[in-house]
Amino acid sequence: MSYEVISETASFGGVQGYYKHTAETLKCDMRFSVYMPPQAQEGKVPVLWYLSGLTCTEDNATVKAGFQRVASELGLMIICPDTSPRGEGVPNVEEYDFGQGAGFYVDATEKPWAEHFKMYSYITKELPSVIAANFAAADMEKQGITGHSMGGHGALTLFLKNQDVYKSVSAFSPIVAPMKCPWGQKALPGYLGDNPNVWAEYDACALLRKLGSVDTEILIDQGLADNFMEGQLKPELFEDACEATGQQLKLRRHEGYDHGYFFIATFMEDHLRHHAGVLTA
């Protein structure tokens, strides 16, 4: 459960840190970032996980999402993990949507991925244990989860499968139905084999329809100038699943915004307030 400090830098009265540890689940070294708000000097603070999308590391959101100012105001700890195992000995392909940088937050069962690609267990079990053991201010009874695109898929599915752990959820332009889009139709069989019942365990629409509604509102923001919206993201499928199950959903569609971090930074404050509203109630 030990970890190494890469850097710690003052930000809005708190500290933006980058850290490294050896992840047993993934059999490689992993980096993650933690924003520690100033309130952490006085006591425990709620924890918000941010899961990034395809091609990302822990760095993309940390430097581009602009969460530090409002996280400081609200007293939220923000944790950004990497999106896959990496490094020598970890399998990869020269494709942006599979392999390193594209872990899809699943526990792979297929060769050669199964040995390292266990991002579901890493994010839900190992990394939280590292945080709980080393960051005393983290209130692990008050955790929320958000993410972008592939990370939005991660946020929705991890939330639905672990409602005892995560109390709040939101997503920026998430993949909501990987079984029904090309990114997911490549990743799910690639990592999990050919059984659709196993894929459905990692599909937010399928999970919501199977598990039923949860007692908290889900916030999703989607840009209407997002080139991936029609072919990959299909927010209307999640809207349908929410309507069918009676799930409270705030799905906001924004004219002119694309898939990138200028979009995320624009609406980040609303997401932080959404999570703080639930986690500090």
Ligand SMILES: N[C@@H](CCC(=O)N[C@@H](CSC=O)C(=O)NCC(=O)O)C(=O)O
């Ligand atoms: N290179 C790819 C697109 C890669 C891309 O857009 N990645 C997004 C996430 S997409 C879904 O998970 C991202 O967040 N990129 C990093 C960033 O800092 O913007 C292509 O050519 O289509």
